[in-house]
Amino acid sequence: MEKFEKNLERQLMAMRECYKTGKTKQVSWRRSQLKGLQTFLKEKELEIFRALNLDLGKHYVESFRDEVGLLKKSLNLALKDLNKWMSSRKAKLPIIALLSYAEVVPEPLGLVLVISTWNLPLALSLDPLIGAIAAGNAVVLKPSELAPACSSLLVNFLPNYLDNEAIMVIEGGPATGEQLLEQKWDKIFFTGSAKVGRIIMSAAVEHLTPVTLELGGKCPAVLDSLSWSWDKEVALNRIIGAKYGSCAGQACISIDYLLVEKAFFSTVVELMKVLIKKMYGDSPKESHSVARIINKHHFLRLKNLLTDQMVKDSIVYGGSMDEDCLFIEPTILVDPPLQSKIMTEEIFGPLLPIITLDKIEDSIDFINSKPKPLAIYAFTNNEALRERMVSETSSGSVVFNDAIIQFAADTLPFGGIGESGIGKYHGKFSFDTFSHYKAIARRSFLTDFWFRFPPWSNYKLDLFETVYSYDYFEMLLVVLGLKRSKMRFFIN
DSSP: OHHHHHHHHHHHHHHHHHHHTTGGGSHHHHHHHHHHHHHHHHHTHHHHHHHHHHHHOOOHHHHIIIIIHHHHHHHHHHHHHHHHHHSOEEOOOOTTSTTEEEEEEEEEOSEEEEEOOSSSTTHHHHHHHHHHHHTTOEEEEEOOTTSHHHHHHHHHHGGGGSOTTTEEEOOOOHHHHHHHHTSOOSEEEEESOHHHHHHHHHHHHTTTOOEEEEOOOOOEEEEOOOSSHHHHHHHHHHHHHHHHTTGGGOSTTSOOEEEEETTTHHHHHHHHHHHHHHHHOSOHHHHTOSOOOSOHHHHHHHHHHHHOTTTGGGEEEOOOEETTTTEEOOEEEESOOTTSHHHHSOOOSSEEEEEEESSTTHHHHHHHTSOOOSOEEEEOOOHHHHHHHHHHOOOSOEEESOSSGGGGOTTSOBOOOGGGEEOOBSTHHHHHHTEEEEEEEEEOSSOOOGGGSSSOOHHHHHHHHHHHTTOHHHHHHHHTTOSOOSOOOOOO
């Protein structure tokens, strides 16, 4: 371990020296690295699909939808808009600032650390990397050891496509993570659990390192009593897909639980049973369209949630498990006890509790009684309820009549609030996350605000009053002596 630490310190010192040369700030370098990532995705696509299948049992179409395709889209956008993102932005100054100019200039932070997670092991490793490279940083990437095939793929192949003097991929478990956190960074970007997020923040305190924490929590879905059968079916298809179809519910933006009115829940359950079979067949495991649980530890955690004496009687659909294959079929529960772990902890699996309410408006108080979620999904045509959902709840995002789609929108910031995360990324927001916006001001020697210097007088106080109010007419009157001062302070 001591040898690893010394080697790490030596490598990071070399990366800092590389950054100091200014190489990573050059637009040509940034473009070449982004194009290297494009080539990696193109040439290693089959290996990526195999690795995702080995780690998580993902179908290759799901892998393309949620990982490879999204990364290609992010890279295309970054390459198209890079020059615009890097450009300085003129800052408006007041008229009185004659012969002055101001601008805001984005600059890279320096040497940054990206620690990824296992449920979207490619996307959640490379998407932050795209933003860090586009912003001109030197980067160390640590993939999750819980997705070993994907981690190995990144460590063994990605360096062949990138500048190894400025970008490094490190493989390892918690001990490696601890060693990395002991180093000085200019930014730490972490995706994972709130528990580890707290460890990241504690370590960042030592060097006052800024952090972005992409965490999670219990994302609720609210299903109003939709009157049209078409709306009901579309809504439930989207709910089913968002719950079971993205890494078997092992996603931070997956629906955690569903809120419906008591009078409507039986209709919802019966229709969901039909639609789940239509989407995943009579045997979801054989359909290869539902991913498997990442490992035995998480499988047993989910199993314990279901076999809890307080919970198992609330299962109305599914519930079967195959420990050898780490597979749990899509499962529906109705009104499990609110004090049970399935309703107090993030589920992160293919288990969907349905909580019934007297009226759908009660969903707002229910959501507000929990920590702020990463996302709220509300399926409703009620405009008043939509307005209340936006104005009376707090979350990373709110999506109406769909779920998870905000993750794919480059023009929307993705991130949490409170316990669901700190900071945001995706698209230009990724560039911003890894940039410092430096204020630049230029003045001429030919003009001055002469009244800003002592000795002080009520006359100068009058001038400050008009200047700070941007009342130039009043200022002119004061300068010409045509306005008597209202201020008569004589304080020693």
